[in-house]
Amino acid sequence: MIQQIYPAASHPYSFELNKDFHFAAAHYIPAEEAGKCAQVHGHTYFANVTVAGDRLDEAGFLVNFSIIKKLIHERFDHTLLNDDPLFHDEVQEQFTSSEIVARTIADLIQAHLDTLTHQPVCVQVFLRETPTSYVIYRPKAAVSDE
Numbered sequence: 001m002i003q004q005i006y007p008a009a010s011h012p013y014s015f016e017l018n019k020d021f022h023f024a025a026a027h028y029i030p031a032e033e034a035g036k037c038a039q040v041h042g043h044t045y046f047a048n049v050t051v052a053g054d055r056l057d058e059a060g061f062l063v064n065f066s067i068i069k070k071l072i073h074e075r076f077d078h079t080l081l082n083d084d085p086l087f088h089d090e091v092q093e094q095f096t097s098s099e100i101v102a103r104t105i106a107d108l109i110q111a112h113l114d115t116l117t118h119q120p121v122c123v124q125v126f127l128r129e130t131p132t133s134y135v136i137y138r139p140k141a142a143v144s145d146e
Contacts, residue, residue: 006048009124009138013052016123019068022046023077027096030082030089040080045101046128047072049109053120062120063113071108102127102137110139 004020026042028034049072053062081087081096086104088094102125109122121141128134 004046004048006050006124006126007136009050009052011052011121011123013121013123014054015052015056015062015120017051017062017065017120019049019051019065020046021049021069021073023073025076025079025081027081027101029095029097031092031095043129045076047102047105048124048126049105049122050124050126051109051113051120052123053118055118055120057116057118062118063116067112068109071112072105075108098127098129098133098135099137102135103139106137106139 006018022044024042024044026040028040029037031038049068051063051068056062076084081101082089086094086108087096087100094100105127106122106125109125113120113122122139125137126134127137
């Protein structure tokens with residue numbers, strides 16, 4: 001992957017980890033206002049997850065890079081996102097828009113981080129849907145800790 005520079009999330013933590021990865025997935029937005037995006041179509045999503053914290057685990061990691069990729073790539077790669085139980089065609093807050101997919105990625109990562117005793121936090125998810133379109137999701141809980 002080409003080195004990318006992403007907008008930085010402001011946070012008070014000593015350590016920051018960034019993991020880039022991609023996954024290929026299809027989706028549709030079940031709303032008339034979505035226009036062509038209401039039809040099933042696919043993307044190669046490029047994601048960057050930012051995790052921050054002040055303490056490291058027994059191995060000297062904030063979090064193992066491979067865990068971040070595994071949590072998302074194995075779940076979403078080569079799938080129809082709308083079929084995943086985290087999304088729902090009848091609930092707008094659970095549609096498969098890039099905004100909601102980015103939030104869902106942050107939630108999945110944070111659920112894992114919450115099991116770790118050294119308490120790292122997901123502070124940002126950057127999700128590129130196309131070469132010219134991306135979203136950034138910054139969980140308020142992570143940002144409000146400042």
